[in-house]
Amino acid sequence: MSAGHRDPLDGFDTTIHAPHRLRICALLEGAGEAEFALVQNQLGLSASALSKHVTVLMDADYVEQRKAVRDTRQRVWLRLTRQGRAAYQGHLAALRAIVEPADPAP
Template sequence: MSTGPADPLAGFDTTVHAPNRLRICALLDAAEEAEFGLVQRQLNLSASALSKHVTVLTDAGYVEQRKAVRDTRQRVWLRLTREGRAAYHGHLAALRAIVGEQGPTL
């Protein structure tokens, strides 16, 4: 399979593709930023599982973390970076190319 610029699968991103990371990117794409606890509850993940996936996305440059004190507790806010948003949208385009724009018909 060619990965040249004309290849519709060129945007397939193995970092984003893992199911929980894809869900994290989808949630963060819909919001400017989200508090770690909210993401954890929305995706029904343990704090350690979410932290592990966020670390992978952060190391790839796809997610940024901002720490702030709120209600005397330190909170962590997550947001997609410009690169993360581009990777997520590129990955969605590659998935659409795999299944076709309309998706499978039953």
């Protein structure tokens, strides 16, 4: 690897790689922001399981939450942080580098 090129595998992120956390990041990447209950429903997780995964992502500064009252109920919305988006994109690049065939030699 030359000095100016980064190895795509450097982006592999074990925090994101766990299947449920990868799915959370994928959903938030596409949605921009999503209500906790929607993420829970989409992924088929219990509230406590989703909360544990979101906490791991928040501790890594990959996800942030916004709380507000809507329809007289406390609601929580989740979104990727700038750092989380970069980590998710880097992780996807690493996964592609792992599964895609290398360029054939000329």
